[in-house]
Amino acid sequence: MFIFRFLPIALAIYYLAPAKLKNLALFLVSIFFYSWGEVRYFPIMLACIVGNYFIAIFLGKNQDKPTVRRWLLVLTLVFNLGMLFFFKYTDFFIININALFGTSIGLLRLTLPLGISFYTFQTMSYTLDVYRGEVEPERNIIDLGAYVVMFPQLIAGPIVLYKDVAAQLKVHKNRYTLSEIDAGIGLFVLGLAKKVLLANSIGALWDDIKVLGYANISTPLAWLGAIAFTLQIYFDFSGYSTMAIGLGKMLGFNFPLNFNLPYISRSITDFWRRWHMTLSGWFREYLYIPLGGNRRGMKRQVLNLFIVWCLTGFWHGANWNFLLWGFYYFVLLTVEKLWLHKPLAKGKIWPHIYALFFIVVGWAIFAVDTGMGDLAMFFSKLFIPQSGISAGYFVRNYGLSLLLGIVCSTPYPGRFYHKLCRQKKEVLRIAFLAVLLLVSIAYLVDSTYNPFIYFRF
Amino acid sequence: MKEKWKTLLRHPAVIVFSSFIILFSLADNRANNRAFSELENRSLAKKPIVTRTNLLAVDEDKKFSYLYETYVNDQFLGRDVWITLKSRVEGLLMKTENNGILYGDNGTMYQKFYTVDTTQLENNTKAIERFISRHPGLVKVMIVPSADMVSPNAPSAPFVDELPYLQDMATRFGANGTFIDLLPAFTAHQSEPLYYATDHHWTTSGAYLAYRQFAAEVGKGSFTPSGHTATTVDDFFGTLYSKSKLYSAVPDTLTYYSDLTNPMAILQGGTLEEQQLAANAGLETSFVDLYDETKLEVRDKYAMFLYGNNGFSRVEGNGTGKVLVIKDSYANCFVPFLTADYAQIDIIDLRNLRSSVDKIIAENGYDDVLILYNFQSYQADKNLPGLNLYNS
Numbered sequence: 094m095f096i097f098r099f100l101p102i103a104l105a106i107y108y109l110a111p112a113k114l115k116n117l118a119l120f121l122v123s124i125f126f127y128s129w130g131e132v133r134y135f136p137i138m139l140a141c142i143v144g145n146y147f148i149a150i151f152l153g154k155n156q157d158k159p160t161v162r163r164w165l166l167v168l169t170l171v172f173n174l175g176m177l178f179f180f181k182y183t184d185f186f187i188i189n190i191n192a193l194f195g196t197s198i199g200l201l202r203l204t205l206p207l208g209i210s211f212y213t214f215q216t217m218s219y220t221l222d223v224y225r226g227e228v229e230p231e232r233n234i235i236d237l238g239a240y241v242v243m244f245p246q247l248i249a250g251p252i253v254l255y256k257d258v259a260a261q262l263k264v265h266k267n268r269y270t271l272s273e274i275d276a277g278i279g280l281f282v283l284g285l286a287k288k289v290l291l292a293n294s295i296g297a298l299w300d301d302i303k304v305l306g307y308a309n310i311s312t313p314l315a316w317l318g319a320i321a322f323t324l325q326i327y328f329d330f331s332g333y334s335t336m337a338i339g340l341g342k343m344l345g346f347n348f349p350l351n352f353n354l355p356y357i358s359r360s361i362t363d364f365w366r367r368w369h370m371t372l373s374g375w376f377r378e379y380l381y382i383p384l385g386g387n388r389r390g391m392k393r394q395v396l397n398l399f400i401v402w403c404l405t406g407f408w409h410g411a412n413w414n415f416l417l418w419g420f421y422y423f424v425l426l427t428v429e430k431l432w433l434h435k436p437l438a439k440g441k442i443w444p445h446i447y448a449l450f451f452i453v454v455g456w457a458i459f460a461v462d463t464g465m466g467d468l469a470m471f472f473s474k475l476f477i478p479q480s481g482i483s484a485g486y487f488v489r490n491y492g493l494s495l496l497l498g499i500v501c502s503t504p505y506p507g508r509f510y511h512k513l514c515r516q517k518k519e520v521l522r523i524a525f526l527a528v529l530l531l532v533s534i535a536y537l538v539d540s541t542y543n544p545f546i547y548f549r550f
Numbered sequence: 551m552k553e554k555w556k557t558l559l560r561h562p563a564v565i566v567f568s569s570f571i572i573l574f575s576l577a578d579n580r581a582n583n584r585a586f587s588e589l590e591n592r593s594l595a596k597k598p599i600v601t602r603t604n605l606l607a608v609d610e611d612k613k614f615s616y617l618y619e620t621y622v623n624d625q626f627l628g629r630d631v632w633i634t635l636k637s638r639v640e641g642l643l644m645k646t647e648n649n650g651i652l653y654g655d656n657g658t659m660y661q662k663f664y665t666v667d668t669t670q671l672e673n674n675t676k677a678i679e680r681f682i683s684r685h686p687g688l689v690k691v692m693i694v695p696s697a698d699m700v701s702p703n704a705p706s707a708p709f710v711d712e713l714p715y716l717q718d719m720a721t722r723f724g725a726n727g728t729f730i731d732l733l734p735a736f737t738a739h740q741s742e743p744l745y746y747a748t749d750h751h752w753t754t755s756g757a758y759l760a761y762r763q764f765a766a767e768v769g770k771g772s773f774t775p776s777g778h779t780a781t782t783v784d785d786f787f788g789t790l791y792s793k794s795k796l797y798s799a800v801p802d803t804l805t806y807y808s809d810l811t812n813p814m815a816i817l818q819g820g821t822l823e824e825q826q827l828a829a830n831a832g833l834e835t836s837f838v839d840l841y842d843e844t845k846l847e848v849r850d851k852y853a854m855f856l857y858g859n860n861g862f863s864r865v866e867g868n869g870t871g872k873v874l875v876i877k878d879s880y881a882n883c884f885v886p887f888l889t890a891d892y893a894q895i896d897i898i899d900l901r902n903l904r905s906s907v908d909k910i911i912a913e914n915g916y917d918d919v920l921i922l923y924n925f926q927s928y929q930a931d932k933n934l935p936g937l938n939l940y941n942s
Contacts (some may be wrong), residue, residue: 096571097571097574097575097578097622098575098622100571101571101572101575129615130615131613132605132606133606204608271557271558271560271561271564272561274561274564275561275563275564278563278564278567278568279563282567294643294645301664304664304665305664305665305708306665309708482708483706483708485706486646486705486706486707486708489644489646489705490644490645490646490647491645492644493643493644493645494643494645497643519562519563522563523562523563523566526563526567527566527567527570530567530570531635532635532636532639534632535632535633535635535636535639536636536639537623538623538626538629538632538633538636539632539633539636539637539649539795
């Protein structure tokens with residue numbers, strides 16, 4: 094659908110548009126893309142662009158007036174976070190307040206505007222950078238709008254900072270080259286295959302487990318499910334990011350890398366340098382470091398880590414399990430920082446096993462989002478060996494897909510592709526990509542199942 | 551310009567993929583639309599028209615974008631070829647299921663039935679209990695276990711264990727009626743094809759086995775296969791195949807007794823639309839025989855039995871007495887056996903009937919009433935409470 098309707102037309106409009114109008118073309122096709130899924134949230138997107146545009150301009154004009162600047166900063170935070178909070182977290186707080194005080198405040202039951210968690214973070218990065226005097230306020234609202242709604246990364250990241258693409262937005266002639274388009278096509282197909290062939294076919298296992306009920310499964314099946322979810326979320330999310338980066342290249346933009354083989358990490362610290370890098374980068378730059386980072390003593394650093402990781406968890410969803418998941422990583426990262434740092438650096442094999450174990454357990458916390466009771470049940474299945482529905486059938490059905498997923502989590506497939514990228518093997522590379530593309534299309538055509546687990550964010 | 555072409559030629563991937571996408575998009579856009587897919591045995595989506603309602607719809611499946619995407623997907627150029635390609639790749643990945651259909655040995659397929667709708671099941675069981683208590687001694691209940699409960703070919707997947715539910719029904723229905731437990735007999739004959747490999751129904755032999763047990767219960771049983779002409783139809787790819795679309799599927803053979811020419815009156819037609827049409831034409835009743843042989847030409851051949859699931863039908867039999875069958879589609883190939891035993895066989899499908907069953911019973915004075923469902927449709931059926939409705 095996207096590939097055979099939207100993409101060719103959008104790219105044609107963009108490529109054929111006169112140099113000066115490229116950003117307008119990009120803005121318009123992206124607005125169409127955004128409104129396609131949900132027309133009614135189009136005004137929110139527009140408000141977000143216009144609001145940040147004017148705040149940034151006022152900030153630019155008042156750089157020498159500290160009080161005005163401070164008030165504008167507060168306004169930025171209230172405006173952007175307020176929007177995110179209203180749509181994403183209001184019901185969560187109402188439910189908890191109701192439970193705590195026995196009140197019965199009605200729920201708003203808002204549908205989450207597509208990609209709001211991503212684009213509010215993007216616009217905030219822009220205004221905050223203007224506040225810090227790191228970038229000039231953008232005078233052309235179309236250019237700013239094109240940055241905010243740019244369709245490749247709009248829904249699922251990577252979170253692109255304004256300063257990463259600001260210069261390129263001003264390049265009108267020769268913004269993209271054929272080599273970039275070539276590389277972009279390759280990345281897009283690889284990302285599509287990751288999402289459609291790996292994530293979807295592995296993901297059905299976790300759905301089966303949810304249908305069967307956590308109470309009925311055996312310990313081996315619980316572990317198999319947690320491992321399947323671990324692989325699914327990686328290929329799902331990194332597949333989308335890879336597609337976005339590829340599309341970005343086709344448009345002439347270099348988006349930052351979002352995943353760098355997270356499952357070969359040697360520690361949890363290492364994992365968070367490789368997983369959703371643009372999100373952890375955002376939190377580091379706009380929260381951890383402004384809070385003082387590691388420069389104000391150990392106690393303060395631990396507090397900063399606590400704040401950052403609870404919020405990182407909460408960013409993933411308005412639910413207790415996500416908060417717990419963030420807190421879990423706070424504990425692990427603090428322990429590593431304080432004690433495990435050195436032994437991990439010396440170890441060879443065990444750091445990998447250690448890291449993978451805690452990553453898989455972390456995803457189990459993340460995956461069971463239907464309440465703390467279910468989470469406790471699932472964890473009892475993981476850690477207290479017991480019988481129940483056997484893993485046998487699932488190993489048989491999903492075994493090869495899981496194995497393929499594990500292989501694709503290592504550096505080898507990437508190296509294989511880079512080998513093909515050498516000009517000599519161009520035919521092989523095209524054939525490889527063509528097979529992936531055709532098979533992915535086949536899977537999309539016959540799909541009754543095409544979830545995107547990051548849609549809620 | 552020449553320079554530009556030269557650079558382009560240095561990037562064959564760009565040429566290959568962009569021309570593929572462009573040409574395919576154009577061809578797909580121009581291709582003729584199909585209304586129905588034989589392979590999948592279902593109607594395909596038509597091109598939606600933009601309206602204010604679907605543009606501003608809140609429900610996902612009512613949105614214009616959803617309708618349009620479904621349309622593009624359904625009408626995708628070479629859809630069947632793509633589906634077969636996926637099925638082959640799934641084979642390479644050694645997958646043992648697709649789209650909710652599990653593959654067993656010897657080409658058999660099974661519905662992925664992992665969880666029971668316990669609320670609906672309890673509602674239905676209660677509804678039948680109430681119904682039976684108003685007609686003590688009259689009602690026999692037959693709930694057919696799923697193929698995965700019986701067949702030795704079934705994969706060792708975590709299918710629902712239906713036994714405790716069947717036992718519960720036996721106790722509760724046994725008080726004022728009779729529960730006919732098919733599981734022992736079916737297990738004893740498990741090596742025979744009691745169920746279709748590619749369809750979710752039982753075969754004519756499966757139904758016959760059940761008929762023997764029912765007949766013993768009511769003291770009849772005049773039908774013998776040897777006394778009739780069995781006609782077989784090959785190339786039956788059933789509903790399980792239509793969902794899984796397994797490229798290597800082996801078709802089933804469908805058997806029916808073609809010498810049975812008992813007339814059947816469909817008093818209340820299938821869909822509401824059909825009923826409306828019939829009413830408008832002044833035709834309340836249409837007379838046919840037991841088999842709709844035109845269905846043998848299409849993929850879903852099981853639909854030939856009793857012309858599908860009509861609300862109320864009456865078959866003239868060659869025996870004595872009257873029987874009422876309240877049923878799902880499993881009974882469609884079961885009813886022909888009853889023609890040897892009864893003079894009048896009335897058939898009710900609650901999905902398409904909106905009138906009082908008690909009244910029908912009072913008017914006709916049946917010798918036996920049989921409730922016949924398969925377990926999977928029984929636990930999900932929302933129309934069974936209709937047994938106790940419309941009794942003003």
